[in-house]
Amino acid sequence: MKTKFNTKNPYTGKQLQTYTLDSESDLREKLDLANTTFSNWRLTEISQRIQLLQNLANEIHKNKTELSELITTEMGKPISESRAEIEKCILLIDFYIVNADQFLQDDLIETEAHESFISYDPLGCILAIMPWNYPFWQVFRFAIPTVTAGNVAILKHATNVTGCALIIEELFINSGFPKGCFQTILTNHDGIEQLMEDNTIKAVSLTGSERAGQKIAEIAGKNLKPSLLELGGNNACIILKDANLDKYMDIIVKARMQNSGQSCIAAKRFIVVKEIYDDFIKKFISKVEDLKFGNPLDEDTTMSCLAREDLAETLAKQVNQSIDLGAKIVYGNQRDATYYQPTIITNISSEMAVFKEETFGPIAAIIKVKSEEEAYRTASNSKFGLGTMVFTSNYEAASKRISQIEDGAFFINEMVKSDPRLPFGGTKISGYGRELSKEGMLAFVNKKTVYINK
Structure with missing residues (x-):
């Protein structure tokens, strides 16, 4: 008997759809199709692949309203952010x-050979395990460079955004990509290890939690398959005494509250020097008070629910643990089902959950420090390594700190964000490998040395 599961609207609590998990024979059929498709797709001219990309862009643009509403309905993001x-x-x-x-x-390399170069050949079928918080963006930033490089892709998406997962496959097919070039599978976590052990799967890309990353890395390592991990973050946002709060406060608040705080690269620890601390708190609260909570399908809603109720429960535990250790709530901390009020916490110490763990929701931990030196030391006091942001009027001085920050990104007077033109990824327990830019396109290729003599 096949296993069924339901999706639910996190804002209304109402059931959306019922889906059926793929059986072993369903998965075998999709793996075989991927293998067959790859043998032809890898030989397809790059000009033809690029034309299909243009078709895909047109298809997405044509269906933008429907796709945006699907994101909002399945995971609760305000419609303006979904769009x-x-x-x-x-x-x-x-x-x-x-x-x-x-x-x-090909990269031509001058050697003693008549001709020598590096050729970039696709690996084959790449498995992607993706989260719910950016259900289109995180899939596409993997899929577009990977498939364009000549690979084929299989997506295992988060179950609460199954509608998004299925329509992404449909978009590829409707754009003219060969069937089997991009496929969505519906399976549970127990089936992932068996899938990764199959010879058809050549590599895996995961965006997810630290625990999921450890498990996937273990399976990939056991099977000697490449992996790319984009995991959690606990980004620091340093506010120096010369920061222009009037100019940048909207960005600073957005860095924490965008997507209701459900972002790995969100600012989670605000490290503020004492000279500007009181002014920062006052202006931060004022901006947070302007956020409008409501139905995420309403255009004027800027803050909505979390994607699942268990996420709100986890957040509450982290906040309560910190309060027990002496943290002070200066704003918010009301919760009802999937709703979690934007919350500002002070009197933070390094042993508290809101300092040392990833908080996936609208929780801002404000840490007062005595000096710029202490600010950078505090920012680096983390097992995570996705990104750090600094707000200051002296960007030249901040630039001299770049090499001191171990993270995958360092942003001055801007929130950490992903950009197709720039590589994206982390260090330490935030993962390894890079997506986007040229690095993302070469993440799953065989960098083949070719040496030719007459």
Whole structure:
């Protein structure tokens, strides 16, 4: 008997759809199709792949309203942010339309040979395990460069955004990509190890939690398969005494509250020097008070629910543990089912959950420090390594700190964010490997040395 599961609207609590998990024979059929498709797709001219990318961009643009509403309905994101996510996917595709041919060209290397170069050959079928918080963007930033490089892809998406997962496959097919070039599978976590052990799967890309990353890395290592891990974050946002709060406070608040705080690269620890601390708290609260909670399908809603009720429960535990250790709530901390009020916490110490763990929701931990030196030390006091942001009027001085930050990103007077033109990824327990830019296109290729003598 096949296993069924339901999706639910996190804002209304109402059931959306019922789906059936793929059986072993269903998965075998999809793996075989991927294998067959790859044998032809790998030989397809890059010009033809780029034309299909253009078709895909057009298809997404044509269905932008429907796709945005699907995101919002399944995971609760405000509709304006869902629309922005879809538009960013189109920008991503446009970037690779322009640059893919150049990125995949052979690199000529001068040696004693008549001719020597590096050739970039696709690996085969790549498995993607993706989360729910950016259900289109995180899939597309993997899929577009990976498939354009000549690979085929299989997506195992988060179950609460199954509608998004299935329509992404449909978008590829409707754009003219061969069947089997991009497929969605519906399976549970128990089936992932068996899938990764199959010879058809050549590598895996995971965006998810630290625990999921450890498990996937273990399975990939056991099977000697490449993996790319984009895991959690606990990004620091340093506010120095010369920061222009009037100019940047909207960005600073957005860095924490965008997507209701459900982002790995969100600012989670605000490290503020004492001279500007009181002014920062006052202005931060004022901006948070302006956020409008409501139905995420309403255009004027800027803050909505979390994607699942268990996420709100986990957040409450982290906050309560911190309060027990002496943290003070200066704003918010009301909860009802999937709703979690934007919350500002002070009197933070390094042993508290809101300092040392990833908080996946609208929780801002504000840490007062005595000096710039202490600010940078505190920022680096983390097992995570996705990104750090610094707000200051002296960007030249901040630039001298770049090498002191071990993270995968360092942003000055801007929130940490992903950009198709720049590589994206972390260090330490935030994962390894890079997506986007040229690095993302070459993440799953065989960098083959070719040496030719007459």
